[in-house]
Amino acid sequence: xxxxxxxxxxxxxxxxxxxxxxxxxxxxxxxxxxxxxxxxxxxxxxxxxxxxxxxxxxxxxxxxxxxxxxxxxxxxxxxxxxxxxxxxxxxxxxxxxxxxxxxxx
Numbered sequence: 129x130x131x132x133x134x135x136x137x138x139x140x141x142x143x144x145x146x147x148x149x150x151x152x153x154x155x156x157x158x159x160x161x162x163x164x165x166x167x168x169x170x171x172x173x174x175x176x177x178x179x180x181x182x183x184x185x186x187x188x189x190x191x192x193x194x195x196x197x198x199x200x201x202x203x204x205x206x207x208x209x210x211x212x213x214x215x216x217x218x219x220x221x222x223x224x225x226x227x228x229x230x231x232x233x
Contacts, residue, residue, distance in 0.1 A: 134186030142171035156220035
């Protein structure tokens with residue numbers, strides 16, 4: 129069964145790690161057969177912004193961040209896994225598995 133995951137990546141500087149983490153999560157989700165949409169909050173602002181519908185259909189949220197998530201209230205009521213931005217770069221599959229454990233308990 130395809131799982132629906134949403135994520136936000138952001139690093140303190142908002143350049144390389146933000147986008148590396150997003151790519152790692154997308155690649156790991158595709159490998160698992162899951163659906164994912166990743167918003168990046170970087171030096172250039174918010175890209176691929178998660179809208180209200182994304183937030184409604186997302187089963188779980190991953191914050192791979194080293195800074196505060198902008199517009200965090202969009203995710204009220206959702207299970208959120210918060211990890212450092214480097215975590216998905218090191219092992220994105222584990223990050224996704226840990227997030228899904230939050231809702232599969």
